[in-house]
Amino acid sequence: MSSVERDPRGEAPDAPWHLIGSRKPVFEEVTVTDLQVKGEIPRELNGRYMRNTANPQTGYTEHWFIGDGMVHGVELSEGQARWYRNRWVRTPMFEHPGVDRLTLAIDKEKLTFDYSVSAANTHIIGHGGKILALEEGSFPYELTKELDTVGPHTFGGKLAGPFTAHPKFCPDTGEMLAFGYAPIPPYLTYFRVDAQGNLVQSTEISVTGPTMMHDFAASRNHTIFMDLPAVFDMELAMQGGMPIRWSDDYPARFGVMPREGSDDQVKWFDVAPGYCFHTLNAYEDGDDVVVYGMRVPEIWRDTPDMDMSNPPPPEDMPRLYQWRLSLSSGAVKEGYLDDDASEFPRIPPSLQGHRNRFGYALGGDPANGNVGGQVNKYDLDDSATKEIHKFPQGHEPGESVFVPRENGKAEDDGYLMTFVWQPETDTSYMVILDAANISAEPLAEIHIPHRVVSGFHSSWIPDPA
Ligand SMILES: [Fe+2]
Helix, strand or coil: CCCCCCCHHHCCCCCCHHHCHHHCCCCCCCEECCCEEEECCCCCCCEEEEEEEECCCCCCCCCHHHCCEEEEEEEEECCEEEEEEEEECCCHHHHCCCCCHHHHHEECCCCEECCCCCCCCCEEEEECCEEEEECCCCCCEEECCCCCEEEECCCCCCCCCCCCCCCEECCCCCCEEEEEECCCCCCEEEEEECCCCCEEEEEECCCCCCECCCCCEECCCEEEEEECCEEECHHHHHCCCCCEEECCCCCCEEEEEECCCCHHHCEEEECCCCEEEEEEEEEEECCEEEEEEEEECCCCCCCCCCCCCCCCCHHHCCEEEEEEEECCCCCEEEEECCCCCEEEEECCHHHCCCCCCEEEEEEECHHHCCCCEEEEEEECCCCCEEEEEECCCCCEECCCEEEECCCCCCCCCEEEEEEEEECCCCEEEEEEEEHHHCCCCCCEEEEECCCCCCCCCEEEEECCC
């Protein structure tokens, strides 16, 4: 039980969108072992499904992205759901609830910045035998498989700055590719971590200025950086809010670099101004590098407010988009592939960096203002037509993760997992869908007698083979 004093603004009738409904924080850490299951959990799924969320201990934050990280997890073993747990990540921000982040991070006497000051709230991944909670402004945090915090992870002291929440995992080499961005030089640093978890490359990359670089992309032989007009603003930073604003003056560019390359090998492409929080995948097609992502025309021109109770028109929502970058001619072809909103894109891990036919995303339901409500399965070989799994009215799924079926042959031979919130009981369930037939009834629902707060990114972290 959290004994932290609550901020009444989180409970007020006009509490912001990111603190109500499925996003309302929970204040208890629980372990539940008698979970009710509807359907059948495939026996081959042995491991843990985890989701990271922003869950402020005080019950209030100005912005959705800055609440204390809380990880929710379910362990599956031999057809059984063994437990559900939720745990805050123990960081300096957790230990000092409500205290301004910069106050904790900056040592004014020594003029140093402590990158262990993190919300650790954005993603949860497994690599090199470690489970890491990630947030792009700081060091990763290592957790146990029971979700207890081990501490900040710096790859044996080799990491000196921030580490993205969106690393890519190469299915061919086992590498984890990543980057870090910062408001002070170096603005961008590229990282390569080998299959065993050793940081083997740190390369500074020249960009126009300090921007928010939430994600990147990786094809089999190239790394793609998105240097887009969401720029760091010192004035906003001093006000304590989200320190990012849109700039009409900042050039929008994609940079393509050989995977083990250097700054002088980055080939830059001008693209249409816009923002992409999340890429789906990238692959090489002859001399072209193709990138799929969820694009919006712009973000945060007037305010970084993200109130989706009054969503913008579909054309201003994130939608599936393709950039085709010619390494031989420097030409760019780009455009939307879908008229409907979608976000949180995922692919089978075996196709990271390779041409994929299917992509999965949280779909926008027009009946719900185009926000959430369904899982989309895009067929990229068929003009990005989509199959849909529609949840009951009002139910809110999150990012769904593809898990391949053992000895599966087809690309969609596998499972999709996500947590779903149901408003009528204010509880949640973990759902397992058949990815080859996503519109069908779920294979299994694991009911959790608590709210699994809607949040950010998730992973299936299997037991070692
Ligand atoms: Fe993200």
